[in-house]
Amino acid sequence: xxxxxxxxxxxxxxxxxxxxxxxxxxxxxxxxxxxxxxxxxxxxxxxxxxxxxxxxxxxxxxxxxxxxxxxxxxxxxxxxxxxxxxxxxxxxxxxxxxxxxxxxxxxxxxxxxxxxxxxxxxx
Amino acid sequence: xxxxxxxxxxxxxxxxxxxxxxxxxxxxxxxxxxxxxxxxxxxxxxxxxxxxxxxxxxxxxxxxxxxxxxxxxxxxxxxxxxxxxxxxxxxxxxxxxxxxxxxxxxx
Numbered sequence: 370x371x372x373x374x375x376x377x378x379x380x381x382x383x384x385x386x387x388x389x390x391x392x393x394x395x396x397x398x399x400x401x402x403x404x405x406x407x408x409x410x411x412x413x414x415x416x417x418x419x420x421x422x423x424x425x426x427x428x429x430x431x432x433x434x435x436x437x438x439x440x441x442x443x444x445x446x447x448x449x450x451x452x453x454x455x456x457x458x459x460x461x462x463x464x465x466x467x468x469x470x471x472x473x474x475x476x477x478x479x480x481x482x483x484x485x486x487x488x489x490x491x492x
Numbered sequence: 493x494x495x496x497x498x499x500x501x502x503x504x505x506x507x508x509x510x511x512x513x514x515x516x517x518x519x520x521x522x523x524x525x526x527x528x529x530x531x532x533x534x535x536x537x538x539x540x541x542x543x544x545x546x547x548x549x550x551x552x553x554x555x556x557x558x559x560x561x562x563x564x565x566x567x568x569x570x571x572x573x574x575x576x577x578x579x580x581x582x583x584x585x586x587x588x589x590x591x592x593x594x595x596x597x598x599x
Contacts, residue, residue, distance in 0.1 A: 414528075414536065414579055414590045430587045464535055471524065476583030478526040480547065482535040 371395035373465045373483035380489045381455050388451040389486045391465030398446040399423040402468040402477065405439060405450045408485070409461045419468050419477065420448060455490045462487050494521060494582050498591035504599045511567040513578055513594045520560040521584035527556055527565045531576045540565065572598055
């Protein structure tokens with residue numbers, strides 16, 4: 370079955386580190402880029418970054434560059450989103466997304482979504 | 493960054509009515525536009541890409557049109573299961589950007 374299965378909800382304190390995961394199944398993992406989209410409580414969608422699982426080429430939104438790290442392990446068809454020092458403002462729902470890239474890396478859209486991982490950061 | 497502006501921000505049609513949601517891009521984005529539907533408490537789903545192409549499995553009552561700066565998502569006969577927030581997204585150039593969303597409720 371074509372799906373992206375994300376890790377469970379997390380509750381963390383400010384300053385803590387965190388790595389959430391997304392495991393893909395039902396398709397060739399290295400044939401698509403995979404990415405992350407943030408949705409803050411009651412707000413819209415924000416693209417964070419994408420990674421090519423074939424060679425780990427990664428592209429970040431300027432809004433998230435340096436704030437998070439995206440990685441992938443093609444041997445277990447999984448992608449990750451990592452923080453080294455969480456802030457309260459990182460409280461949000463994070464979606465893993467299969468990414469369709471337009472020729473030449475002009476842009477991309479998202480044709481398969483995980484169910485989301487809720488991250489709550491509170492002292 | 494390319495700015496995406498949706499209108500209206502919310503609407504409340506009756507079942508069976510035709511619904512039109514508009515998305516404006518500044519600057520223009522050719523036909524590099526996608527539409528997503530996010531039902532309450534669920535992840536978004538892709539409806540349309542390349543401005544007019546229906547994603548697999550999406551009902552034919554959904555239609556996308558437009559190019560350049562002005563785009564529309566039309567639901568020909570809205571159904572109760574269409575209650576959702578709809579987002580447009582440009583992929584003409586990075587960073588890709590979303591509209592702010594249009595909330596559809598049924599009267």
